[in-house]
Amino acid sequence: MLRTIAGFDRIGEENAFAVLARATALAAEGKDIINLGIGQPDFKTPGHIVEAAIKALRDGHHGYTPANGLLAAREAVARRTLTTTGVEVSPENVMIVPGGKVTMFAAILIFGEPGAEILYPDPGFPIYRSMIEFTGAKPIPVPIREENGFAFSAEETLALITPKTRLLILNSPANPTGGVTPKSEIEKLVKGLEAHPHVAIMSDEIYDVMTYDGEEHCSLLSFPEIRDRLIILNGWSKTWAMTGWRMGWSIWPNQLYDKVRKLAVNCWSCVNAPSQFAGIAAIDGPQDDVIKMCKAFDNRRKVVVDGLNSLPGISCATPKGAFYAFPNVKETGWAAKQLATALLDETGVALIGGPDFGILGEGYIRLSYANSEENILRAIERMDKFLTK
Ligand code: PLP
Secondary structure, three states, rough: OOOOHHHHHOOOOHHHHHHHHHHHHHHHHOOOEEEEEOOOOOOOOOOHHHHHHHHHOOOOOOOOOOOOOOHHHHHHHHHHHHHHHHOOOHHHHHHOOOOOHHHHHHHHHHHHHOOOOEEEEEOOOOHHHHHHHHOOOOEEEEOHHHOOOOOOOOOHHHHOOOOOOOEEEEOOOOOOOOOOOOOOHHHHHHHHOOOOOEEEEEOOOOOOOOOOOOOOOHHHHHOOOHHHEEEEEEEEEOOOOOOHOEEEEEOOHHHHHHHHHHHHHHHOOOOOOOHHHHHHHHOOOOOOHHHHHHHHHHHHHHHHHHHHOOOOEEEEEOOOOOEEEEEEEEHHHOOOHHHHHHHHHHEEEEEEEEHOOOOHHEEEEEOOOOOHHHHHHHHHHHHHHHOOO
């Protein structure tokens, strides 16, 4: 019997990938599957971005790049950050990493160990908790409540901080709820954090361009008072429909930068060179496709929310960001995960049970509306038949 570290008895998964695998297998058997499970844009990566990667390969960019990424890519991220947040960051604080997930992996590894506490949103992206458990740190869920518009509450968050807290994970616009935390609440949180200088903050802003109804994304970067302990997670996956390219970026404070750079040297060496050229083209090129995608998500959001609210036992708050709806299914009489399984098996609609995003996800399901309006309407029709039978 091989003896492995205890962390692997605790590490979790992202059930969206399991549902994707099952949906794909059912489709291969000839079943008509509508996949509202996985969170990835259904659009193609814009052509000029693909061309930039092809050109990079033709031009001979086949080798290693610096572990923290090409300077040109880091400069592009700094330019983009200035445009979207008005905040100047140095390319020396930017890391190019293989996907958004890698930043949370690095941040949690840097701070997590037995005896430490890490705060994370519940319901929230499942890998936060999984990685916290892996390190042996104690996961402390910050409740994200429907009655609060799925925003986090500064007061509730601050009340959970103890001398053992090492890291606070924030996510707005949020997965799985689509919640956007208003600027006033973030200001309150930052003010309160002044009393806890031992706490680092990782703000996952991967859905920053996807806000609706005039709601504005407020980056934690806007607060210079926490810059020396703030990690920003962002990336190309969602904004430019590049999930399979594995391209993310993060912004690190000086005191942590060398740690993550060394982690890169020890693990992934660098992100593949042609993808980095694609990343530069994505940031510097025309943004028409991004605008078009966000507009399409906004339209589908209305379709999915109206559709869900017409179903018996289901009520859906209007999400203000990302591309997820997180309807309340408590009145259907189903437990959320059983409902998700039954819907896939009996109607071919793939979606995710709320408990896959945390204990407070019970009573909810997550639908990704990164799918065509036609498919969303077909899915609602099938769900209606299933719930009324
Ligand atoms: N953060 C959040 C909130 C996400 O929803 C996701 C992906 O679903 C990620 C990070 C990871 O993104 P990537 O696919 O670039 O690793």
